[in-house]
Amino acid sequence: MRLATLHNARPDGELVVVSADGQRYLSASGLTLIGAxxxxxxxxxxxxxxxxxxxxxxxxxxDAARIVAPMPRSWQWLDGSAFAQHGELMQIAFHLPPVDxxxxxxxxxxxxxxxxxxxxxxxxxxxxxxxxxxxFGVIVDAVPMGVSAEEAASHIKLLVQINDWSLRAIAxxxxxxxxxxxxxxxxxSMAPFAVTPDELGEDWRDGRICxxxxxxxxxxxxxxxxxxxxxxxxxxxxxxxxxSRDLVAGTIIGxxxxxxxxxxxxxxxxxxxxxxIEMIADGKPSTSFMHFGDRVQMEAxxxxxxxxxxxxxxxxxxx
Amino acid sequence: MRLATLHNARPDGELVVVSADGQRYLSASGLTLIGAxxxxxxxxxxxxxxxxxxxxxxxxxxDAARIVAPMPRSWQWLDGSAFAQHGELMQIAFHLPPVDxxxxxxxxxxxxxxxxxxxxxxxxxxxxxxxxxxxFGVIVDAVPMGVSAEEAASHIKLLVQINDWSLRAIAxxxxxxxxxxxxxxxxxSMAPFAVTPDELGEDWRDGRICxxxxxxxxxxxxxxxxxxxxxxxxxxxxxxxxxSRDLVAGTIIGxxxxxxxxxxxxxxxxxxxxxxIEMIADGKPSTSFMHFGDRVQMEAxxxxxxxxxxxxxxxxxxx
Numbered sequence: 001m002r003l004a005t006l007h008n009a010r011p012d013g014e015l016v017v018v019s020a021d022g023q024r025y026l027s028a029s030g031l032t033l034i035g036a037x038x039x040x041x042x043x044x045x046x047x048x049x050x051x052x053x054x055x056x057x058x059x060x061x062x063d064a065a066r067i068v069a070p071m072p073r074s075w076q077w078l079d080g081s082a083f084a085q086h087g088e089l090m091q092i093a094f095h096l097p098p099v100d101x102x103x104x105x106x107x108x109x110x111x112x113x114x115x116x117x118x119x120x121x122x123x124x125x126x127x128x129x130x131x132x133x134x135x136f137g138v139i140v141d142a143v144p145m146g147v148s149a150e151e152a153a154s155h156i157k158l159l160v161q162i163n164d165w166s167l168r169a170i171a172x173x174x175x176x177x178x179x180x181x182x183x184x185x186x187x188x189s190m191a192p193f194a195v196t197p198d199e200l201g202e203d204w205r206d207g208r209i210c211x212x213x214x215x216x217x218x219x220x221x222x223x224x225x226x227x228x229x230x231x232x233x234x235x236x237x238x239x240x241x242x243x244s245r246d247l248v249a250g251t252i253i254g255x256x257x258x259x260x261x262x263x264x265x266x267x268x269x270x271x272x273x274x275x276x277i278e279m280i281a282d283g284k285p286s287t288s289f290m291h292f293g294d295r296v297q298m299e300a301x302x303x304x305x306x307x308x309x310x311x312x313x314x315x316x317x318x319x
Numbered sequence: 320m321r322l323a324t325l326h327n328a329r330p331d332g333e334l335v336v337v338s339a340d341g342q343r344y345l346s347a348s349g350l351t352l353i354g355a356x357x358x359x360x361x362x363x364x365x366x367x368x369x370x371x372x373x374x375x376x377x378x379x380x381x382d383a384a385r386i387v388a389p390m391p392r393s394w395q396w397l398d399g400s401a402f403a404q405h406g407e408l409m410q411i412a413f414h415l416p417p418v419d420x421x422x423x424x425x426x427x428x429x430x431x432x433x434x435x436x437x438x439x440x441x442x443x444x445x446x447x448x449x450x451x452x453x454x455f456g457v458i459v460d461a462v463p464m465g466v467s468a469e470e471a472a473s474h475i476k477l478l479v480q481i482n483d484w485s486l487r488a489i490a491x492x493x494x495x496x497x498x499x500x501x502x503x504x505x506x507x508s509m510a511p512f513a514v515t516p517d518e519l520g521e522d523w524r525d526g527r528i529c530x531x532x533x534x535x536x537x538x539x540x541x542x543x544x545x546x547x548x549x550x551x552x553x554x555x556x557x558x559x560x561x562x563s564r565d566l567v568a569g570t571i572i573g574x575x576x577x578x579x580x581x582x583x584x585x586x587x588x589x590x591x592x593x594x595x596i597e598m599i600a601d602g603k604p605s606t607s608f609m610h611f612g613d614r615v616q617m618e619a620x621x622x623x624x625x626x627x628x629x630x631x632x633x634x635x636x637x638x
Contacts, residue, residue: 073567075392075431078501099496107498108427112394112567124465124563145638146443167563177418179426180499182397183562243502244443244486248392248431319464 001051002193002308003158005033006066013068017050018193022310024059026050033071033139033158033194038249040141040157069114070160070194071139071250077111077188079135079164079254080104080237082230086259089268089276093285094172104232104240107180109164111252115189117312121165122319123186129168130290130316132217133257134269134298136209136227137162138234139194143247149207152238155247159200159209161191161300161309162254168272168289188254191298192310203302207233211308213258215269216297217290222274223267225258227300269298292318320370321512321627322477324352325385332387336369337512341629343378345369352390352458352477352513357568359460359476388433389479389513390458390569396430396507398454398483398573399423399556401549405578408587408595412604413491423551423559426499428483430571434508436631440484441638442505448487449609449635451536452576453588453617455528455546456481457553458513462566468526471557474566478519478528480510480619480628481573487591487608507573510617511629522621526552530627532577534588535616536609541593542586544577546619588617611637 004025005013012032016025028036028047036043053059081087082104091098099105115121123130139158147155164185171184197204203211210228214221232240237253258269268274275285290296299311323344324332331351335344347355347366355362372378400406401423410417418424434440442449458477466474483504490503516523522530529547533540551559556572577588587593594604609615618630 073394075394076429081498096497101492101496103492103496105496105498106501108429108501110395110427110564112570113565122464128563145441170563173420173422175497177420177422177424178415178494178497178499179400179424180497182425182427182560186563241501244447244489244505245429246432251431 001047001196002199003033003070003195004193005068005070005072007068011073013072017047017054018062019054019059022193023062024054025062026053026059034074034250037139037141037157067192068116069190071190071252072114074111074250074252075248076251077109077254078106078241078251079109079256080106080232081256082232082237083256083259084231085229085261085263086257086273089259089273092279093272093276094175096172096175104237106237106240109181109185110187113187115187117189117192117310118314119189120315120317121189122317124319126291128170131166131168131271132296133164133166134213134215134223135162135164135255135257136160137252137254140238140247140251140253142249143238143242143251145242145244145246147239147242149233149235149239152242153207153235155238156197156234158194159197159204160194160252161298161312163189163296163298163312164254164257165189166270189312189314191312193308195308199308200302201304207235211300211302213269214299214301218295221267223269225260225266225269227255227258229260230255290316292316320366320515321518322352322389322514323512324387324389324391326387330392332391336366336373337381338373338378341512342381343373344381345373345378353393353569356458356460356476386511387435388509390509390571391433393430393569393571394567395570396428396573397425397560397570398428398575399425399551400575401551401556402575402578403550404548404580404582405576405592408578408592411598412591412595413494415491415494423556424575425556425559428500428504429506432506434506436508436511436629437633438508439634439636440508441636443638445610447489450485450487450590451615452483452485453532453534453542454481454483454574454576455479456571456573459557459566459570459572461568462557462561462570464561464563464565466558466561468552468554468558471561472526472554474557475516475553477513478516478523479513479571480617480631482508482615482617482631483573484508485589508631508633510631512627514627518627519621520623526554530619530621532588533618533620537614540586542588544579544585544588546574546577548579549574609635611635
């Protein structure tokens, strides 16, 4: 099942179910996604009924211009960094010592705003080192403190695709304090559709979104990376997050930048990684970070050739 | 003006105005604090009218058992660490090198739940090094990205007192990753009353809450620290937080643990600091962290002898 949220007068928008081809929709009559996830088992039958009607050809024409982030705001966004290859390259990019830990890496980021897939992204300065980060995420219902990874799997209700905007000139400065990122992590963007795990078929396995993620920067292919090399699964990330807190329904947990050991052929999902690869090869980076007016596109593709989350396609602007 | 939130069937509770002696209240008829702060100028006249009626002796008897946190949940909690003395002692406690920065220290913490002043605090393990942190905070209305510290001052609408629960066995482990804290920072507690800055009289000056904070652990005085030694003011912390994001109305910004250079006579507002002081004096800490069943009390006292925020008084329990 594919879900989207349409813009209306309320901050959480209008939850709709979307047809398999992404062209038609039916409204979940007054529901919001953050409201539905709070009592998912109760909301699911009505949503599945709408999905059935869409399969029969019913529904209105979906106006892409009305689509906002599937969850335009959430109480909690916890972003992991679960791809070991990304971590290794970022240590090179940031001139930082290796992170000596066998635990998942995770920080809490701004969650009161998620940009839509097509919003312009206003940022204060090109000198901050504006970068995109293509990643995947999951949305959970209420998760009790102390949940095991095995139990956590059943709390993952929806999968999403995210662009985690990052300011690379600030990131290592904040890391060195040990307090993590505030300024280096502006609000993220979300691809148009949140989907139930079954939509990914075989590409949802081992608690990982194993689809390809195609990233294009100013029209040029930048990366075609695969989500299967997460060092920790999403259930493990959820359990890590819930070690000393209940997770509120609607908590979004991110994978961190999708990254592969085969970066030489697959490319990357963020500029900073490419710069690190250039530093390894040439001793210095040659690719600049983003300029105002730059465009980034991201789209996940499953083994069956579907694009379940739709596409992120947006431009960075001066705030 | 003093505000509180009373428990009702909704997660954000019922906003009430409280009399100067904390004994009586009048309901803000359907308002919540997170709702009111979103349009504070519109909400203020009605709240001030209720405050006027309370001054005339009107209002019902306030049932302390119904008081929850002034804002039981918020979209964003950004906690600073603005007391230099605290930072120095924590580096000793955590065996970490000095943080080499002239910037404010800040992390984003869990905000979907703030415990009330009297809630039991369920935590998973004594081995995590359970500690309290007495601190102050401010609640802002909507703050635009890029705000200056001068402009930020006008966005500070309410002052609060917070107990930032911390797990000290995990904190340095998470700091070393550079990602900041997730597991080391369970939800915080809030003292019963949020107050407008004028309630503090001369103790709200230079953008700082200059009141004393009295901390008692299992009935024994632990610290009587003063809030005036913040290295950065609250407006500076707000501006720091808004460098690359708009701050949503209702964002809470914390001071970090109140700490004074005169710790030998004033004591501390967290156990970890006392342990660091013991390490300086004796080469090793002698005070243990909290045990299940331990009680902590915290109360701010102004120069005029008032206790504007009321008291935190709670017990740690096994989750």
